[in-house]
Amino acid sequence: MKYLMVASAMLFAVSVPAFAGENENKAAALRALTEMFDAQNVELIDELFHPDYIQHSPSIADEREGIRASVISMKENGMKPQREIARVLAQGDLVGVQARVSIGNETAIVGDIFRFENGQIIEHWDTTQTEVPQSETANGNSMIDGGGDVDKYVSNMDLARNTVNAIEFFDRGIAGDIETLKRLFGAEYVQHNPRVPNGTEPIFGFFKDSDGTLGNVTVHQTISDGDLTMALVEYADWGNAVIEIVRHDDEGKIVEHWDIVQEIPAAEDFAHGNGMF
Known part of the structure; x- marks a missing residue:
């Protein structure tokens, strides 16, 4: 019943033409990451970020001033990010943006989700995971390579279907419901989680001892664009915040998966009181 209700809501939500400002929002999000954050141009903060900006990144203080202080501190300490954009939805x-970010000798995969209001960023979530080199992954893939086409035409009905399938995959499948996984997987399954081999059988094996009750999962945000769906997911029992990305085939089946896993810090370690979600 829950997924039927989600499907009905999604069909209603996408039964109108694409949100008029989506391309402009993509451009603004990329400017915030590359021109403001990476290039450390704090003059852009008031242009790109809403006066009531809400921060969920654990180590950055709330509001515009939190961003300003973070960027200035990085600049003063000689920390210059280099960013390789992989996907923008x-x-x-x-x-939503997936990227590889290097600072000095450290490289991480970062997922960012921005919410816009009147052309400015009013809220931001992210997760960060240290990159495992491709030569060391269990599947031979890097953590950001692979497919996905946000310019592919997907009907409103199929976008809604993809969103519902992705939510069910995160909510029930990754929590250990094998029957859900079997129903949602496509003929191929390309894996980018560095610990898990390609194909469906390793996933089934990973959850073979589960009764489908693992995870205590909450899907907080979803973005479906082209053949991709991105979501911010809380796995409370595991103490993780994860930005998940899946690629769908033409029937909505899940054929490729990326994730960016971050441990949720203790409340006293946050630079604000907003939490990660």
Whole structure:
């Protein structure tokens, strides 16, 4: 029943033409990451970020001043990010970005989700995971390579179907419901989680001792664009915040998967009181 209700809501939500500002929001999100954050141009903060900006990144203080202080501190300490953008999705007032970010000798995969209001970023979530080199992954893939086409035409009905399938995959499948996984997987399954081999059987094996009750999962945000769906997911029992990305085939089956896993810090370690979600 829950997924039927989600499907009905999604069909209603996408039964109108694409949100008018999606391309503009994508461009603004990329400017925030590359021109403001990476290039450390704090003059852009008031242009790109809403006066009531809400921060969920654990180590950055709230509001515009939190961003300003973080960027200035990085600049003063000689920390210069280098960013390789992998995927950019937009739907409605949300934009999601997956990227590889290097600072000095450290490289991480970062997922960012931005919410826009009146052309400015009003809220931001992210997760960060240290990159495992491709030569060391269990599947031979890097954590950001692979497919996905946000410019592919997908009907409103199929976008809604993809969103519902992705939510069910995160909510029930990754929590250990094998029958859900079997129903949602396509003929191929390309894996980018560095610990898991390609194909469906390793996933089934990973959850073979589960009764389908693992995870205590909450899907907080979703973005479906082209053949991709991105979501911010809380796995409370595991203490993880994860930005998940899946690629769908033409029937909505899940054929490729990326994730960016971050442990949720203790409440006293946050730079604000907003939490990660």
